[in-house]
Amino acid sequence: MAGFRELLAVVLGVALGVLLLAYPQVFIRIQTLGRLPHDRHGSYGSDDPPSRWARVVQLLGVACLLVAGYVALQLL
DSSP states (O other), X not given: OOOHHHHHHHHXXXXXXXXXXXXXXXXXXXXXXXXXXXXXXXXXXXXXXXXHHHHHHHHHHXXXXXXXXXXXXXXX
């Protein structure tokens, strides 16, 4: 029988992985909240994060899904 912690780890891992895959820009904006931009030459709201950082965050989402899948397999 799976414990509460293991089930919670699987659910949270899947939820975080899906969120990181679907909305990487949101995660990047949350992590950089309150930091000043390096250049102040753009207009307000035009500071989209580079696509390479979005790919890194999506890879972290895949890693979360893989770990959650591994833990789920161990529960079976």
